[in-house]
Amino acid sequence: MLVIQNAEVFSPAPLGKLDILVGGAKILAMEPHIDPAVLPGETEVLDARGMLLVPGFIDGHQHFTGGGGEGGFQTRVPELTISMNFSNGVTTAVGLLGTDSLTRSIENLYAKTQAFNAEGMTAFMLTGAYWHPSPTLTGSVARDMVFLQPVIGVKLALADSRGPHIDAKDLAALASDVQVAALVANKPGIITVHTGIRTQGLDLIFEIVEQFEIRASIFVPTHINRKGGKLTSQALALAEKGCVVDATCSQAPLEPDSPRLTAADFACMARDNGLLGQVSFSSDAGGSMPIWNQDRSRIIGMGVGMPSSLLFELDLLVNKKGVPLEQALMPLTTTPARIYGLENSKGALRVGMDADLLTIDPASFEIRDVVALGSVAVRNKIVEKKGYFEHGSDTSIHA
Missing domain, CATH: 3.20.20.140 (Metal-dependent hydrolases)
Structure with missing residues (x-):
C-alpha cells in the first residue's frame, strides 16, 4: 500500500490538506491523517508536504x-x-x-x-x-x-x-x-x-x-x-x-x-x-x-x-x-x-476511484511525482516506471 501525506488536495474541487491511502490501484481512504504504522503489511509513504495533489x-x-x-x-x-x-x-x-x-x-x-x-x-x-x-x-x-x-x-x-x-x-x-x-x-x-x-x-x-x-x-x-x-x-x-x-x-x-x-x-x-x-x-x-x-x-x-x-x-x-x-x-x-465514459474511475480524487494522481510544486508549477493505477511512476522528477525497452535511458524530468 501507499500513503501520500500532507498534500493540498484538489479533486479537482479544493479539499484542503489530506492524506490519501492507495491500494490495489484504487484510492482506499482520504482522511486528515492516516498513520502508516497501524496499517497491515508493508506501506510506502510519499511525503507531499507543500505540494498540490491533483488527478492524473x-x-x-x-x-x-x-x-x-x-x-x-x-x-x-x-x-x-x-x-x-x-x-x-x-x-x-x-x-x-x-x-x-x-x-x-x-x-x-x-x-x-x-x-x-x-x-x-x-x-x-x-x-x-x-x-x-x-x-x-x-x-x-x-x-x-x-x-x-x-x-x-x-x-x-x-x-x-x-x-x-x-x-x-x-x-x-x-x-x-x-x-x-x-x-x-x-x-x-x-x-x-x-x-x-x-x-x-x-x-x-x-x-x-x-x-x-x-x-x-x-x-x-x-x-x-x-x-x-x-x-x-x-x-x-x-x-x-x-x-x-x-x-x-x-x-x-x-x-x-x-x-x-x-x-x-x-x-x-x-x-x-x-x-x-x-x-x-x-x-x-x-x-x-x-x-x-x-x-x-x-x-x-x-x-x-x-x-x-x-x-x-x-x-x-x-x-x-x-x-x-x-x-x-x-x-x-x-x-x-x-x-470517454470514465467518470466512475478517472478524472477525480475520491474513495473508490483509480489511483491516478500527480503532485505539483505550486511555486514552479512543475510535476514532482506521478502515481498511475496505484504505482509510483515518477518520484521526485525521476521516472521509475518505464517502457519495456526504456530501461537504462535517462528519463528524468528536466526543468
Whole structure:
C-alpha cells in the first residue's frame, strides 16, 4: 500500500490538506491523517508536504505510433514512449492515427495501445483516420468498437484538403453506426473530428444534427482553438448543444500573428460564455506540426506535439489568466473523463476511484511525482516506471 501525506488536495474541487491511502490501484481512504504504522503489511509513504495533489491528466488525442510523414519518409514521427506520458502527468490517453494511414495502420495502433496498458498506463484508441470509409481492423467501424476492447470511437477529418469529401448522408450513417455499436458494447461511442482550415468549418455537423436529428454530443471537434469568427462561433454553438470541443495545447507562447489561440485563451472564452465544462484539452502528442510555404503546397519545416503542452496550458490558465485551479483542471480531468465514459474511475480524487494522481510544486508549477493505477511512476522528477525497452535511458524530468 501507499500513503501520500500532507498534500493540498484538489479533486479537482479544493479539499484542503489530506492524506490519501492507495491500494490495489484504487484510492482506499482520504482522511486528515492516516498513520502508516497501524496499517497491515508493508506501506510506502510519499511525503507531499507543500505540494498540490491533483488527478492524473487524461489526454484524448495522442499519436501513439507517431504521426507526420507529409514531408517524406524521413519526417515520420517516432512512436511515443510511456515515460513521455508519465513525466508530463498523463496517466490516461486515447491514441489515434493522423494524416498517414498508409504507412501506419490500425493494427499497429492496437498493438501500441495494448502495450501501454501492459506497461501500466490506461490507454484507449479510436479506429479510423482522416479518411472515409474509415480504415479498420475488423472490416467496419462498428465491429471494431464492439469486438476490440480498447476501441471507444472513430476519428474523421473535416474541412481539410487532406481529408475525405463526404456529404451529410455519409456522416449521418457513420454517426448511426457509432451510436449502435456504443449501445451494444456499452462504450461512449465518439467521433473525434480533426477540424481543418477550409472555410466550411463544422457546417456538416450542424447539417446532420438539424436534418437527421443526430445528437451533437457524439462529436468531439478538435483543433478548434483558432483566431477568427466562424470556427470559434461554431465551436461555442456546438458546445451549447452538448458537444465537448477539444482545444489543442501549445508548448510555448504563441507569436502575436499566429492564427491559433492558446488552449487557455479558448478556455477563457468558453468560461465567459458559461461553457468551460464543455472544453477539453489535448496535446496532439506524436503528431506532426508542419510548417508550410505561403500557398501551402510544400512543407518547409516540421515540429512535433508533446505531452508537456498540457502542463504549459494549465500553468498559463492558472498563473497568467487567473482561473482558479479547480476550474482550470476540468479540461484535463473531469471533462475528458465524462466524454470517454470514465467518470466512475478517472478524472477525480475520491474513495473508490483509480489511483491516478500527480503532485505539483505550486511555486514552479512543475510535476514532482506521478502515481498511475496505484504505482509510483515518477518520484521526485525521476521516472521509475518505464517502457519495456526504456530501461537504462535517462528519463528524468528536466526543468
